[in-house]
Every structure is written in C-alpha cells, then in structure tokens.
Amino acid sequence: MQQHKQQNKKLSTKKLTMLALLLAIAFILSWIEYIISLPVIIPGIKIGLANLAILFTLYIFSVKETFLVLIGRLILNALLFGNALSLIYSFAGGILSFIVMAIFVRYFKAHTIATSICGGIFHNIGQIIAAFFVIKTSLVWTYLPYLIIGGIAAGAFNGIIVNKILKYDDIVSKIKCL
Amino acid sequence: MKKNKKKYIFYICLIAVIIVCVICIIIQSISGQVGKQAVVKVDGETVCIIDLNKNQTVYINGSNNIKLEIICENNSIYVNHSDCPDKICEQKGKISSTNQNIICLPAKTVIEIIGNESSRGDIDAAA
Incomplete structure (x- = not known):
C-alpha cells in the first residue's frame, strides 16, 4: 500500500474530494471560532480549532497533501474574514507551525498531543516574528511568554480531540485507502 | 521503552518551557516602575x-x-x-x-x- 502510494504521485479523484472536504471542515471550524468569540483570559489568544483538521490530515495523508489543505484554508480565511495584513500573520504562523508539526509527525512519529502542542507554540512564535517585522518594535517579544503558555493549552486541547478522532479505526482506515 | 524515553524528554522540555515563560512573566510584572x-x-x-x-x-x-x-x-x-x-x-x-x-x-x-x-x-x- 505504502509503495503503491509513493509510485502514484497524482492525486486520485477520491483523495482530492476527501482533501476538499477536510478543507471545508477546517474552514467551518475557523468560521465557528470567528463568530463565537470564546471567553479568553489573555487578549489575542485563540484555540485555533482549524488546526484540528490540519492535524488530522497530517496523520492520515502525506505532508504535501496537507500543505495543499493548509494553503487553501489560509487563503480562504484571508479572503472572507481578514485583509492583506492578517494574511501575513496567518501565513507566518500557519506555515511555521505546519513545518514543525510535519517534522514531529514524520521524523519523530510523535503523539498527536505532543505534535499539537509544538504546533501551537510555533504558530504563536511565527505570528510574533511577523508582527516584529510589520510594526517594527521589539516590544512584541514581551507578549511571547503569555502566547507560548496559551499555545500549549490550546495545542493540548486540539491534540486530545484529534487523538480521540483517530481512535475510530474503521473510519480512519477507510479514509487512508482512498 | 524507547518510546517512553522520548515521551519523558518531551515532558521535561515542555515543563522547562513553561517554567521559563512563568519566570519571564514574573520578572516583567515585578520590574515595572510608575510611568510618567x-x-x-x-x-x-x-x-x-x-x-x-x-x-x-x-x-x-x-x-x-x-x-x-x-x-x-x-x-x-x-x-x-x-x-x-x-x-x-x-x-x-x-x-x-x-x-x-x-x-x-x-x-x-x-x-x-x-x-x-x-x-x-x-x-x-x-x-
């Protein structure tokens, strides 16, 4: 199966449909987060529910295919909820956290919770780096400790949920075979 | 066995990061003076x-x-x-x-x- 997957580099229609469905799920989750402003202790902290779908895709499909879903989600989000500036932040955070999560899943074969926590931390680090270059002040770094702790909490929450979803073996194996 | 070891390393790193963050937050909140x-x-x-x-x-x-x-x-x-x-x-x-x-x-x-x-x-x- 694995070999067959590597030989067949083109996306099958079934797989493409599945990826599109996952993209839709990621998009809906970020929409839900956008309309329900969750009560947060630290201003600016979000749970990042859309990462649920990205993480799930990363565990089931390849890195390349997950990257497609991620880029689709970032562009759609920026078009509907944001502007050009928020696109910079979400790209910086999204891509940095994706790289870290991909390394954790592929090289360390890490648990979902560990992957999700690191993804959460690096999402915030990426956004801080972007903010540093956009508003040109070193003061943004003072937010980093708060954001890292928030990222750990949000990442743990997402990781637990994905772990629960991945336990439904029959459904997961069906999706994998597409 | 190997998996457990990786797990412990991860937990130790995580706890270290949290401790560093908390120390940074404490230092930040202590170091303030009345602004003018x-x-x-x-x-x-x-x-x-x-x-x-x-x-x-x-x-x-x-x-x-x-x-x-x-x-x-x-x-x-x-x-x-x-x-x-x-x-x-x-x-x-x-x-x-x-x-x-x-x-x-x-x-x-x-x-x-x-x-x-x-x-x-x-x-x-x-x-």
Whole structure:
C-alpha cells in the first residue's frame, strides 16, 4: 500500500474530494471560532480549532497533501474574514507551525498531543516574528511568554480531540485507502 | 521503552518551557516602575508623547486608516475605541507602569510607557 502510494504521485479523484472536504471542515471550524468569540483570559489568544483538521490530515495523508489543505484554508480565511495584513500573520504562523508539526509527525512519529502542542507554540512564535517585522518594535517579544503558555493549552486541547478522532479505526482506515 | 524515553524528554522540555515563560512573566510584572509619559508610535515612528499627569483624550490615525481614541486619566492610559476588527487593544485595558504596553496590530500602533529615563530628554529640551 505504502509503495503503491509513493509510485502514484497524482492525486486520485477520491483523495482530492476527501482533501476538499477536510478543507471545508477546517474552514467551518475557523468560521465557528470567528463568530463565537470564546471567553479568553489573555487578549489575542485563540484555540485555533482549524488546526484540528490540519492535524488530522497530517496523520492520515502525506505532508504535501496537507500543505495543499493548509494553503487553501489560509487563503480562504484571508479572503472572507481578514485583509492583506492578517494574511501575513496567518501565513507566518500557519506555515511555521505546519513545518514543525510535519517534522514531529514524520521524523519523530510523535503523539498527536505532543505534535499539537509544538504546533501551537510555533504558530504563536511565527505570528510574533511577523508582527516584529510589520510594526517594527521589539516590544512584541514581551507578549511571547503569555502566547507560548496559551499555545500549549490550546495545542493540548486540539491534540486530545484529534487523538480521540483517530481512535475510530474503521473510519480512519477507510479514509487512508482512498 | 524507547518510546517512553522520548515521551519523558518531551515532558521535561515542555515543563522547562513553561517554567521559563512563568519566570519571564514574573520578572516583567515585578520590574515595572510608575510611568510618567506615554509614547505613541505608528509604524515604528513616534507620533506623539502624552503626559500621564494630564487627563486628556488623544485621537491617533494609525496605519490602514484606523483611528484610535486614546484616553489618559488618573495617571493611566487606555484605548477607548479603535476601528480595528480584533479589538485586542481595547481589551488590554488601562496601563500605567513602564513594563506595560498596548499594541494594535492592524493599525501598527504601539503605546509604550516611559518613566525616569525620559527626564533626561526633558532637561535637554528645556535647556
């Protein structure tokens, strides 16, 4: 199966449909987060529910295919909820956290919770780096400790949920075979 | 066995990161002094300096045509209204000591409190 997957580099229609469905799920989750402003202790902290779908895709499909879903989600989000500036932040955070999560899943074969926590931390680090270059002040770094702790909490929450979803073996194996 | 070892390394790193963050937060909250002036910067350039002693309302034009209404009263300063979509600067609330700041990302605006270091500049200006 694995070999067959590597030989067949083109996306099958079934797989493409599945990826599109996952993209839709990621998009809906970020929409839900956008309309329900969750009560947060630290201003600016979000749970990042859309990462649920990205993480799930990363565990089931390849890195390349997950990257497609991620880029689709970032562009759609920026078009509907944001502007050009928020696109910079979400790209910086999204891509940095994706790289870290991909390394954790592929090289360390890490648990979902560990992957999700690191993804959460690096999402915030990426956004801080972007903010540093956009508003040109070193003061943004003072937010980093708060954001890292928030990222750990949000990442743990997402990781637990994905772990629960991945336990439904029959459904997961069906999706994998597409 | 090997998996357990990796798990422990991860937990130790995680706890270390949390401890470092908590120490940073504690140092930040201890190190503050009572501020005297607030510096408002838009896009890295100082736009105005507000004296915290006077009660006043200042309107700032940030980047992307976002207007900020900054109110200064009782030696503290806060953003009362902002046109930005995320409103994080409003939620941040009142700030008054040198370790605190308000950042509005969409407007590229930073409000920074300065304390005794600024007195040097005042003397220069007076001379």
